[in-house]
Amino acid sequence: MITFHNPLQHTHAPEHEFFRGERVPCFENPTRAAYVEAALTARGHVLHPPDVDCTEVLAKIHAPRYLAFLASAWQQWLSLGEEQNRVQPFPSVWPVRTLRSDIEPDNFIAKLGLYSMDNGSPLAAGTWTAAKAGADAAASAAARLAAGERAAFCSTRPPGHHAGPDFMGGYCFLNNAAVAAQWLRDHGAARVAVLDVDYHHGNGTQSIFYDRADVLFVSIHGDPRTEYPFYLGHADETGAGLGAGCNLNLPLPAGTDAATWFAALEQACARIAAFGADALVVSLGLDTHEGDPISRFRLATTDFLRLGARLRGVGLPTVLVLEGGYAAAELGTNAVNVLEGFEQA
Ligand code: SP5
Numbered sequence: 001m002i003t004f005h006n007p008l009q010h011t012h013a014p015e016h017e018f019f020r021g022e023r024v025p026c027f028e029n030p031t032r033a034a035y036v037e038a039a040l041t042a043r044g045h046v047l048h049p050p051d052v053d054c055t056e057v058l059a060k061i062h063a064p065r066y067l068a069f070l071a072s073a074w075q076q077w078l079s080l081g082e083e084q085n086r087v088q089p090f091p092s093v094w095p096v097r098t099l100r101s102d103i104e105p106d107n108f109i110a111k112l113g114l115y116s117m118d119n120g121s122p123l124a125a126g127t128w129t130a131a132k133a134g135a136d137a138a139a140s141a142a143a144r145l146a147a148g149e150r151a152a153f154c155s156t157r158p159p160g161h162h163a164g165p166d167f168m169g170g171y172c173f174l175n176n177a178a179v180a181a182q183w184l185r186d187h188g189a190a191r192v193a194v195l196d197v198d199y200h201h202g203n204g205t206q207s208i209f210y211d212r213a214d215v216l217f218v219s220i221h222g223d224p225r226t227e228y229p230f231y232l233g234h235a236d237e238t239g240a241g242l243g244a245g246c247n248l249n250l251p252l253p254a255g256t257d258a259a260t261w262f263a264a265l266e267q268a269c270a271r272i273a274a275f276g277a278d279a280l281v282v283s284l285g286l287d288t289h290e291g292d293p294i295s296r297f298r299l300a301t302t303d304f305l306r307l308g309a310r311l312r313g314v315g316l317p318t319v320l321v322l323e324g325g326y327a328a329a330e331l332g333t334n335a336v337n338v339l340e341g342f343e344q345a
């Protein structure tokens with residue numbers, strides 16, 4: 001399987017996030033990608049840098065004012081004073097119900113709140129550079145399918161599936177999986193299925209495609225009543241308008257074991273088969289692993305071989321896009337296991 005990496009991922013390196021009122025080191029950090037790259041290299045995979053510019057497709061996924069904000073956010077932050085360079089910006093105010101989000105305020109922190117779903121997506125100097133390069137990697141992987149490749153993997157960091165049309169969230173800034181899906185739509189695929197197996201519901205991807213009939217979104221994730229992102233991902237969200245019936249959420253309780261998880265995967269695959277897609281994009285979160293520090297499913301390292309094999313069984317040209325996974329030292333092995341399970345099936 002052809003593999004892509006994001007050579008600029010390390011430029012996104014915020015130091016801390018908030019947890020229960022305290023600053024803690026970021027779970028989503030550059031060592032994650034280093035482990036994936038080391039494991040891929042050790043098993044003989046050649047990592048390709050992105051060779052496609054996703055700018056055109058990005059504009060179909062994200063709002064222009066959000067992209068403009070993200071691209072200039074660090075410069076705007078520094079314009080408040082050079083000393084801001086040593087501090088991470090966090091939003092402190094959000095346009096929740098009854099407040100207006102149509103007018104972009106001038107104040108930087110107010111803009112940051114407008115374009116954020118949480119305070120858990122810290123910005124750093126290289127965030128835009130890294131996010132854009134990651135989205136380029138996703139588009140590059142999709143482009144290889146259009147060129148006839150059976151499957152492609154991209155080691156994207158930062159992740160993407162919580163990023164919606166006009167907001168960041170959950171460590172995500174640009175929706176890499178949505179970029180891959182839209183790229184495939186624009187280059188010959190009439191229908192694309194997105195299967196999200198990250199522990200957390202892919203609220204951003206769901207929202208981007210919710211009213212579209214050409215992209216099916218299917219997600220297996222921790223029940224949002226107890227798990228992030230909390231405010232989306234319930235089973236009764238089935239799509240709207242033209243997209244009615246083109247969204248399937250399979251929430252599972254925290255603590256779910258591999259047997260139950262793979263039964264949900266069968267349901268997901270059945271829905272994808274019925275949809276009649278021309279290509280598959282997998283939001284490959286590996287935070288379903290039993291050792292994950294922020295998640296509560298119980299998949300073992302060998303279960304990722306089985307996942308890879310089942311994904312191949314779907315029988316479609318497939319892009320695998322890395323999402324979460326915070327047991328960093330196990331992340332490389334888990335990722336490579338999915339790839340090898342896929343290749344050996
Ligand atoms: C892409 C992705 O997997 N994003 C996940 C975002 C989760 N954000 C909430 C993190 C809450 C951290 N809880 C720490 C629990 C430590 N025991």
Ligand code: ZN
Pocket residue numbers: 198199200285287323324325
């Ligand atoms: Zn996750």
